[in-house]
Amino acid sequence: MNIPFLDFSNMHMPISEELKNSFSRVLNRNWYLLGKELEEFESNYAAYNKTNFAVGVSNGLDALHLALQALEIGPGMEVIVPSNTYIATVLAVSYVDATPVLVEPDPQSYNIDPSKIEAAITSRTKAIMPVHLYGQACNMEEIMKMADRHELYVIEDNAQAHGATFNNKITGSWGHLNGTSFYPGKNLGALGDAGGVTTNDADLAQKVRVLRNYGSHKKYYNDVIGHNMRMDELQAAFLAVKLKHLDAWTQQRQQIASWYNETLNNAGDLILPFTTPGATHVYHLYVVQTQYRDQLQKYLTENNIGTLIHYPVPPHLQKAYAHLNHKKGDFPLAEKLADTCLSLPLWPGMEKRHVDYVSAAILNFFKTI
Ligand SMILES: Cc1ncc(COP(=O)(O)O)c(C=O)c1O
Numbered sequence: 001m002n003i004p005f006l007d008f009s010n011m012h013m014p015i016s017e018e019l020k021n022s023f024s025r026v027l028n029r030n031w032y033l034l035g036k037e038l039e040e041f042e043s044n045y046a047a048y049n050k051t052n053f054a055v056g057v058s059n060g061l062d063a064l065h066l067a068l069q070a071l072e073i074g075p076g077m078e079v080i081v082p083s084n085t086y087i088a089t090v091l092a093v094s095y096v097d098a099t100p101v102l103v104e105p106d107p108q109s110y111n112i113d114p115s116k117i118e119a120a121i122t123s124r125t126k127a128i129m130p131v132h133l134y135g136q137a138c139n140m141e142e143i144m145k146m147a148d149r150h151e152l153y154v155i156e157d158n159a160q161a162h163g164a165t166f167n168n169k170i171t172g173s174w175g176h177l178n179g180t181s182f183y184p185g186k187n188l189g190a191l192g193d194a195g196g197v198t199t200n201d202a203d204l205a206q207k208v209r210v211l212r213n214y215g216s217h218k219k220y221y222n223d224v225i226g227h228n229m230r231m232d233e234l235q236a237a238f239l240a241v242k243l244k245h246l247d248a249w250t251q252q253r254q255q256i257a258s259w260y261n262e263t264l265n266n267a268g269d270l271i272l273p274f275t276t277p278g279a280t281h282v283y284h285l286y287v288v289q290t291q292y293r294d295q296l297q298k299y300l301t302e303n304n305i306g307t308l309i310h311y312p313v314p315p316h317l318q319k320a321y322a323h324l325n326h327k328k329g330d331f332p333l334a335e336k337l338a339d340t341c342l343s344l345p346l347w348p349g350m351e352k353r354h355v356d357y358v359s360a361a362i363l364n365f366f367k368t369i
Pocket of ligand 1: 059
């Protein structure tokens with residue numbers, strides 16, 4: 001068997017006619033930006049995400065950037081971000097010339113540890129950006145309480161967790177402004193780059209709409225220095241089709257994860273994903289840990305099983321962030337994850353026999369060490 005890390009075919013082939021119809025509709029309408037397709041997707045996604053507004057933008061990184069800018073976060077201000085995240089969360093803070101302040105993850109959920117946030121708050125802190133990493137909701141109850149106490153904004157990075165909940169409330173609906181990504185590999189992915197900002201606040205939604213479109217509230221009238229960060233009609237049309245299938249795909253992801261949980265229960269020193277009480281996990285990624293990570297990855301590659309590492313270098317050790325003057329040892333939990341984590345194949349359409357093949361290979365590997 002050959003098991004790729006990610007395979008889109010089971011998602012896209014059954015809906016290929018619908019996707020082609022969307023393409024034809026956009027082509028025939030001759031309207032490619034800021035039109036009906038985007039309006040419709042924005043309203044469907046807002047309904048899905050249980051927020052009053054969703055604003056379609058160019059990608060997830062731009063969504064976070066626009067959210068920070070709309071909240072007027074800038075130079076001299078600090079934003080709390082997880083030490084264990086994809087670099088985009090931290091880059092967005094750099095784009096507005098604010099300072100990212102890193103906080104370690106909870107060692108079990110891998111998400112930012114709410115009990116460590118308070119110690120990182122200073123008089124310059126303006127916002128907390130929790131990331132629902134790998135598809136599991138952060139403890140938003142505690143994060144929102146802390147933010148309220150210190151009068152901070154919350155911007156959720158919901159790129160990896162469409163549809164996850166904490167205490168039954170959906171991620172991307174807790175913060176003042178939230179960013180998400182519709183990068184193709186995400187749980188809800190476009191057929192190219194796309195992203196979104198969600199909020200319940202009409203004024204903030206309008207600010208993001210203006211900022212994504214050159215700072216223009218009316219064609220050729222520019223009140224602020226904005227960007228060209230719009231989601232195009234084609235991606236909006238594709239996303240509207242895919243959104244209807246998201247919950248079914250999420251259920252498949254959760255089923256696949258539970259098969260892995262059963263079959264890998266006693267595999268060597270493997271640490272399996274843990275779900276925090278109150279949180280749901282939509283398994284954007286199924287991430288395990290082992291001290292033999294590099295050998296295991298090599299073994300799986302030799303057995304035609306694709307894996308990835310999310311992420312091999314934590315943001316504080318990236319060259320891009322050398323100016324923050326962090327060194328190895330500053331964020332040991334994020335560093336340990338970078339050294340030991342491995343993401344196993346997981347995609348809607350993956351069958352039990354595929355999971356069994358991956359799990360058997362992992363069990364065999366542990367017999368060899
Ligand atoms: C946690 C997180 N934040 C932000 C992003 C940025 O999204 P995009 O690739 O759409 O810019 C991603 C994905 O790439 C991500 O995983």
